[in-house]
Amino acid sequence: METWLSSLITATPQEGYDLAVKLSRVAVKLTQPDPAVRERVRPEYADNGDALIAISHVVAVNFATVAAANDYWRSAGDELPR
Template sequence: MDNWLPTLIVATPEQGFDLAFKLSRMAVKKAQPSEDVREKVRKDYEDDAESLIAISQVVAINFQTIAAANGYWR
Protein backbone atom coordinates (compact mmCIF):
# COMPACT_ATOMS: atom_id res chain seq x y z
CA MET A 1 0.00 0.00 0.00
CA ASP A 2 3.05 2.27 -0.10
CA ASN A 3 2.39 3.64 -3.59
CA TRP A 4 -1.35 3.23 -4.06
CA LEU A 5 -1.74 6.67 -5.68
CA PRO A 6 1.07 7.24 -8.16
CA THR A 7 -0.92 9.76 -10.22
CA LEU A 8 -4.28 11.44 -10.69
CA ILE A 9 -3.90 11.22 -14.46
CA VAL A 10 -6.23 8.67 -16.06
CA ALA A 11 -7.28 7.99 -19.64
CA THR A 12 -11.07 8.24 -19.34
CA PRO A 13 -13.77 9.75 -17.16
CA GLU A 14 -14.82 6.24 -16.12
CA GLN A 15 -11.30 5.56 -14.83
CA GLY A 16 -11.51 8.93 -13.10
CA PHE A 17 -14.71 7.92 -11.34
CA ASP A 18 -13.15 4.63 -10.26
CA LEU A 19 -10.17 6.53 -8.88
CA ALA A 20 -12.49 8.98 -7.08
CA PHE A 21 -14.20 6.05 -5.43
CA LYS A 22 -10.85 4.55 -4.43
CA LEU A 23 -9.71 7.88 -2.97
CA SER A 24 -12.86 8.00 -0.89
CA ARG A 25 -12.43 4.43 0.36
CA MET A 26 -8.77 4.99 1.19
CA ALA A 27 -9.66 8.08 3.23
CA VAL A 28 -11.95 5.94 5.38
CA LYS A 29 -9.31 3.22 5.66
CA LYS A 30 -6.65 5.69 6.76
CA ALA A 31 -9.00 7.44 9.20
CA GLN A 32 -10.10 4.10 10.70
CA PRO A 33 -7.32 1.55 10.20
CA SER A 34 -9.16 -1.22 12.08
CA GLU A 35 -10.94 -3.47 9.58
CA ASP A 36 -13.03 -4.91 12.41
CA VAL A 37 -14.32 -1.47 13.37
CA ARG A 38 -15.03 -0.55 9.74
CA GLU A 39 -17.03 -3.75 9.29
CA LYS A 40 -18.95 -3.10 12.52
CA VAL A 41 -19.96 0.48 11.65
CA ARG A 42 -20.82 -0.42 8.05
CA LYS A 43 -24.09 -1.85 9.39
CA ASP A 44 -24.93 1.62 10.72
CA TYR A 45 -24.88 3.29 7.32
CA GLU A 46 -25.51 0.62 4.67
CA ASP A 47 -29.29 1.05 4.89
CA ASP A 48 -29.29 4.77 5.72
CA ALA A 49 -30.20 6.89 2.69
CA GLU A 50 -28.68 10.05 4.14
CA SER A 51 -25.36 8.31 4.77
CA LEU A 52 -25.32 6.89 1.25
CA ILE A 53 -26.03 10.34 -0.20
CA ALA A 54 -23.16 11.74 1.89
CA ILE A 55 -20.86 9.04 0.52
CA SER A 56 -21.91 9.98 -3.01
CA GLN A 57 -21.06 13.61 -2.28
CA VAL A 58 -17.55 12.70 -1.14
CA VAL A 59 -16.97 10.64 -4.28
CA ALA A 60 -18.29 13.52 -6.41
CA ILE A 61 -15.88 15.97 -4.80
CA ASN A 62 -12.98 13.60 -5.43
CA PHE A 63 -14.16 13.15 -9.02
CA GLN A 64 -14.09 16.95 -9.50
CA THR A 65 -10.47 16.99 -8.34
CA ILE A 66 -9.49 14.19 -10.71
CA ALA A 67 -11.38 15.76 -13.62
CA ALA A 68 -9.54 19.04 -13.07
CA ALA A 69 -6.19 17.23 -12.90
CA ASN A 70 -7.00 15.61 -16.24
CA GLY A 71 -8.04 18.85 -17.93
CA TYR A 72 -11.59 17.55 -17.97
CA TRP A 73 -10.44 15.02 -20.60
CA ARG A 74 -10.31 17.66 -23.34
Protein backbone atom coordinates in the same frame (compact mmCIF):
# COMPACT_ATOMS: atom_id res chain seq x y z
CA MET B 1 1.41 2.40 3.79
CA GLU B 2 2.23 1.01 0.37
CA THR B 3 1.98 3.17 -2.74
CA TRP B 4 -1.67 3.44 -3.67
CA LEU B 5 -1.72 6.74 -5.54
CA SER B 6 0.93 7.32 -8.14
CA SER B 7 -1.02 9.56 -10.52
CA LEU B 8 -4.33 11.38 -10.90
CA ILE B 9 -4.28 10.84 -14.65
CA THR B 10 -6.68 8.21 -15.96
CA ALA B 11 -7.48 7.02 -19.47
CA THR B 12 -11.22 7.65 -19.27
CA PRO B 13 -13.75 9.62 -17.18
CA GLN B 14 -15.10 6.38 -15.78
CA GLU B 15 -11.66 5.32 -14.52
CA GLY B 16 -11.42 8.79 -13.06
CA TYR B 17 -14.68 8.22 -11.23
CA ASP B 18 -13.35 4.93 -9.85
CA LEU B 19 -10.27 6.77 -8.63
CA ALA B 20 -12.53 9.33 -6.92
CA VAL B 21 -14.27 6.47 -5.10
CA LYS B 22 -10.88 5.13 -4.03
CA LEU B 23 -9.74 8.54 -2.79
CA SER B 24 -12.92 8.75 -0.71
CA ARG B 25 -12.32 5.37 0.88
CA VAL B 26 -8.67 5.82 1.81
CA ALA B 27 -9.41 8.65 4.24
CA VAL B 28 -11.72 6.29 6.10
CA LYS B 29 -9.01 3.65 6.30
CA LEU B 30 -6.45 6.16 7.56
CA THR B 31 -8.82 7.32 10.31
CA GLN B 32 -10.01 3.85 11.28
CA PRO B 33 -7.21 1.43 10.40
CA ASP B 34 -8.94 -1.55 12.03
CA PRO B 35 -10.72 -3.49 9.25
CA ALA B 36 -12.95 -5.23 11.82
CA VAL B 37 -14.36 -1.90 13.03
CA ARG B 38 -14.80 -0.67 9.46
CA GLU B 39 -16.73 -3.85 8.65
CA ARG B 40 -18.89 -3.41 11.75
CA VAL B 41 -19.90 0.19 10.90
CA ARG B 42 -20.48 -0.61 7.23
CA PRO B 43 -24.21 -1.42 7.60
CA GLU B 44 -24.62 1.98 9.33
CA TYR B 45 -24.04 3.63 6.00
CA ALA B 46 -24.65 1.05 3.28
CA ASP B 47 -28.25 0.60 4.43
CA ASN B 48 -28.92 4.22 5.29
CA GLY B 49 -30.18 6.80 2.84
CA ASP B 50 -28.52 9.82 4.45
CA ALA B 51 -25.15 8.10 4.60
CA LEU B 52 -25.37 6.98 0.97
CA ILE B 53 -26.00 10.57 -0.05
CA ALA B 54 -23.08 11.74 2.11
CA ILE B 55 -20.79 9.22 0.42
CA SER B 56 -21.94 10.37 -2.98
CA HIS B 57 -21.06 13.92 -1.89
CA VAL B 58 -17.49 12.97 -1.01
CA VAL B 59 -17.07 11.13 -4.29
CA ALA B 60 -18.33 14.25 -6.10
CA VAL B 61 -15.69 16.42 -4.46
CA ASN B 62 -12.92 13.99 -5.31
CA PHE B 63 -14.24 13.54 -8.83
CA ALA B 64 -14.00 17.31 -9.34
CA THR B 65 -10.29 17.10 -8.49
CA VAL B 66 -9.61 14.10 -10.70
CA ALA B 67 -11.58 15.61 -13.58
CA ALA B 68 -9.63 18.87 -13.36
CA ALA B 69 -6.36 16.93 -13.24
CA ASN B 70 -7.32 15.24 -16.50
CA ASP B 71 -8.46 18.49 -18.07
CA TYR B 72 -11.89 16.86 -18.13
CA TRP B 73 -10.73 14.21 -20.60
CA ARG B 74 -11.38 16.67 -23.42
CA SER B 75 -10.01 14.93 -26.46
CA ALA B 76 -8.72 16.85 -29.42
CA GLY B 77 -11.88 15.73 -31.20
CA ASP B 78 -14.35 17.42 -28.89
CA GLU B 79 -12.17 20.36 -27.90
CA LEU B 80 -14.35 23.33 -27.03
CA PRO B 81 -13.84 26.81 -28.41
CA ARG B 82 -12.09 28.79 -25.68
